[in-house]
Amino acid sequence: MIDFDKQFTEYRQAFEKVLNEFCSNLDCKPQILSDSLKYSLQLGGKRVRPVLMLAVGDLLGIESGKLLNFALALELIHTYSLIHDDLPEMDNDDYRRGKPSNHKVFGIGNAILAGDGLLNTAYSILLGECFKGDNYISAAKYICDCAGINGMISGQSADLLHENDETVDLDTLGFIYENKTSKLIMAALAVPSILCGGRYFSELKFLGKELGFLFQYTDDILDVEGSFENVGKSLGKDSEEGKYTSVRLYGLDGSKVTSDFICANCIKILEGIDGDTDFLKKFAYYVRQRTH
Amino acid sequence: MIDFDKQFTEYRQAFEKVLNEFCSNLDCKPQILSDSLKYSLQLGGKRVRPVLMLAVGDLLGIESGKLLNFALALELIHTYSLIHDDLPEMDNDDYRRGKPSNHKVFGIGNAILAGDGLLNTAYSILLGECFKGDNYISAAKYICDCAGINGMISGQSADLLHENDETVDLDTLGFIYENKTSKLIMAALAVPSILCGGRYFSELKFLGKELGFLFQYTDDILDVEGSFENVGKSLGKDSEEGKYTSVRLYGLDGSKVTSDFICANCIKILEGIDGDTDFLKKFAYYVRQRTH
Numbered sequence: 001m002i003d004f005d006k007q008f009t010e011y012r013q014a015f016e017k018v019l020n021e022f023c024s025n026l027d028c029k030p031q032i033l034s035d036s037l038k039y040s041l042q043l044g045g046k047r048v049r050p051v052l053m054l055a056v057g058d059l060l061g062i063e064s065g066k067l068l069n070f071a072l073a074l075e076l077i078h079t080y081s082l083i084h085d086d087l088p089e090m091d092n093d094d095y096r097r098g099k100p101s102n103h104k105v106f107g108i109g110n111a112i113l114a115g116d117g118l119l120n121t122a123y124s125i126l127l128g129e130c131f132k133g134d135n136y137i138s139a140a141k142y143i144c145d146c147a148g149i150n151g152m153i154s155g156q157s158a159d160l161l162h163e164n165d166e167t168v169d170l171d172t173l174g175f176i177y178e179n180k181t182s183k184l185i186m187a188a189l190a191v192p193s194i195l196c197g198g199r200y201f202s203e204l205k206f207l208g209k210e211l212g213f214l215f216q217y218t219d220d221i222l223d224v225e226g227s228f229e230n231v232g233k234s235l236g237k238d239s240e241e242g243k244y245t246s247v248r249l250y251g252l253d254g255s256k257v258t259s260d261f262i263c264a265n266c267i268k269i270l271e272g273i274d275g276d277t278d279f280l281k282k283f284a285y286y287v288r289q290r291t292h
Numbered sequence: 293m294i295d296f297d298k299q300f301t302e303y304r305q306a307f308e309k310v311l312n313e314f315c316s317n318l319d320c321k322p323q324i325l326s327d328s329l330k331y332s333l334q335l336g337g338k339r340v341r342p343v344l345m346l347a348v349g350d351l352l353g354i355e356s357g358k359l360l361n362f363a364l365a366l367e368l369i370h371t372y373s374l375i376h377d378d379l380p381e382m383d384n385d386d387y388r389r390g391k392p393s394n395h396k397v398f399g400i401g402n403a404i405l406a407g408d409g410l411l412n413t414a415y416s417i418l419l420g421e422c423f424k425g426d427n428y429i430s431a432a433k434y435i436c437d438c439a440g441i442n443g444m445i446s447g448q449s450a451d452l453l454h455e456n457d458e459t460v461d462l463d464t465l466g467f468i469y470e471n472k473t474s475k476l477i478m479a480a481l482a483v484p485s486i487l488c489g490g491r492y493f494s495e496l497k498f499l500g501k502e503l504g505f506l507f508q509y510t511d512d513i514l515d516v517e518g519s520f521e522n523v524g525k526s527l528g529k530d531s532e533e534g535k536y537t538s539v540r541l542y543g544l545d546g547s548k549v550t551s552d553f554i555c556a557n558c559i560k561i562l563e564g565i566d567g568d569t570d571f572l573k574k575f576a577y578y579v580r581q582r583t584h
Contacts, residue, residue: 028441033449089400108381120440127433148412149320157325
């Protein structure tokens with residue numbers, strides 16, 4: 001049996017070494033542009049997507065050296081999406097990870113550019129990987145499609161559209177959660193599979209979808225039950241804004257039961273994969289039980 | 293001698309055929325996301341970057357079929373940059389090409405997502421090209437770097453930083469113009485060269501830089517002398533906002549003389565390239581003399 005926390009920390013640290021090197025070498029003018037990029041990249045966070053990518057790499061026998069640039073690009077995409085999502089005209093969040101959001105520090109204009117800059121830089125990294133062969137191009141393209149207008153951006157757009165919509169049903173909520181949250185997690189899990197020619201591609205994609213839902217459902221629960229100290233962002237916002245969430249649709253208890261069900265589904269998917277899936281199973285339980 | 297207008301129109305129509313097909317096939321949910329992308333892509337515009345790319349393709353013997361997806365991606369990047377640049381916290385423009393800016397039609401949140409969506413889709417197109425070989429990857433990466441934090445985005449950032457800065461000097465103005473405007477034009481000119489292994493790469497890069505400056509200088513002149521009917525966006529804004537432009541630095545006559553000088557430089561660069569550079573020379577004169 002592995003020590004989950006220790007293994008999580010090892011993956012996170014391996015990733016953050018690369019991230020910190022990237023930030024040290026980040027050199028662009030004017031200063032405020034590089035400062036704003038680094039600020040959001042170094043706000044901390046659990047580095048869920050990189051950790052998952054490295055864990056699946058271990059499962060499939062893909063060495064971390066082949067994955068770390070993909071993990072970096074994916075984290076840049078995730079970070080850009082948070083910066084733009086926090087903007088007043090989007091989700092309007094003044095805090096992120098217990099610290100002021102990018103636009104509260106650098107202003108809205110610079111925050112828009114910081115997001116654009118991170119997204120573009122992610123593709124500079126991914127295009128650099130493309131020279132290594134067709135599997136690398138396929139992996140880069142998969143990340144791109146998960147992040148795009150049939151992926152994360154469509155989820156953000158639907159989220160914005162239904163912000164104050166009292167008629168949101170389970171299908172719409174599913175569309176938003178799958179695209180807004182699951183897609184980048186699917187990308188994290190799929191990249192190692194694509195690099196080795198597609199081993200367990202469908203299973204890992206499905207696992208990513210379910211883990212994304214689990215994150216989103218537990219997020220909805222934490223918005224009601226969590227504390228600012230633990231979660232690091234404004235809470236109770238969803239109900240204040242009349243936003244439809246799983247808690248609104250199922251009630252708090254219903255959301256918890258559904259989360260248990262999704263978590264069990266993650267375990268079932270992992271049972272169908274040969275190899276040591278212990279860490280990934282514990283990861284699902286960790287998401288279900290998280291307090292931040 | 294070629295008929296410049298006729299040739300320009302041919303290039304533009306060849307590109308717009310591909311763009312219109314792209315828009316017809318654009319299918320993403322929710323509807324407002326695809327509507328907002330199509331709105332800005334189909335606002336018209338001169339399609340300068342695609343036209344230049346196809347013209348250099350003809351000069352170097354690269355068939356348009358190899359270039360059109362690069363041209364499409366570049367136009368998507370250019371269009372995203374206009375949407376984000378028009379936002380109130382950026383350049384704050386209510387009009388673009390004589391029609392309401394994206395955010396005036398779809399709201400600020402959707403305009404941010406439309407820009408993000410165009411940028412991401414550009415890379416989906418470019419990554420699709422990457423399977424064709426290393427030169428294609430290099431060309432895609434070159435566009436990416438021109439658009440990025442050491443390219444266009446750094447120019448936008450510097451532009452924002454110096455918005456109301458009375459101390460802007462020629463070096464800073466040069467940095468802004470080179471990055472904000474020249475870089476994507478350099479990309480347009482360089483792609484055909486990269487695809488054929490780098491023929492006249494330095495010359496075409498230099499020409500792109502100069503043409504970008506020429507566009508920017510004539511833009512500054514039109515901001516003083518143009519009419520809304522011709523230019524299709526709010527004019528006189530620069531001086532109203534106390535924005536530093538070439539006209540502020542050189543005066544109106546000084547800007548015109550400098551524009552003539554830059555235009556002559558473009559011709560000189562083209563004299564150093566073998567083959568039929570007639571269209572590109574006329575292009576430089578066209579930019580110098582444009583009224584919109």
